[in-house]
Amino acid sequence: MRPPPHARWERSDQPRSPGRRLRPRSVRPREQRQRCNMEPVRTCVGCRTRAPRTALIRVVSRGLELVIDERKAAxxxxxxxxPSRECAENALRRRAFGRALRVSGPLDTQTFEEWLNGYGNKVNGSK
Ligand SMILES: [Zn+2]
Structure with missing residues (x-):
């Protein structure tokens, strides 16, 4: 057991030097937040399983239009x-997008479906 650092101060046989203020050194090292090395995980709205964010695509609503958020930053x-047809169709069929995006009312999924149909063709003409 180590005495706490301030115990030293209470020793009267050592006069404090008047000009110097002793400050307690912080006893505990700054608590380091343990960084989780795991990637953030999201749930796929198609199959409801969890996957790292990087393995999923992000879909947002622009107004009532469902669009792919390519940069995942909207x-x-x-x-x-x-990014699979199966999950996308699942989600469409179950109207999971409306629920996930809190959009009440019919979503315009045309853009999304076009993207889906063109999925695999890397060059789409537009960026
Ligand atoms: Zn899925």
Missing amino acids: PGRGAWLH
């Missing part, structure tokens, strides 16, 4: 989805 709510 503000607002996003829905996460495996």
Whole structure:
């Protein structure tokens, strides 16, 4: 057991030097937040399984239009989805996007479906 550092101060046999203020050194080292090395995980709205963010695509609503958030940086709510036709169709069928994005009312999924149909063709003409 080590005495706490301030115990030293209470020793009267050592006069404190008047000009110097002793300050307690912080006893505990600054608590280091343990950084989780795991990637953030999101749930795919198609199959409801969890996957690392990087393995999913993000879908947002622009107005009532469902669009792919390629940069995963659009503000607002996003829905996460495996980049697979199966998950996308699942999500569409179950109207999972509306729920995930809190959009009440019919979503315009045309853009999304076009993207889905063109999935695999890397060059789409537009950026
Ligand atoms: Zn999925």
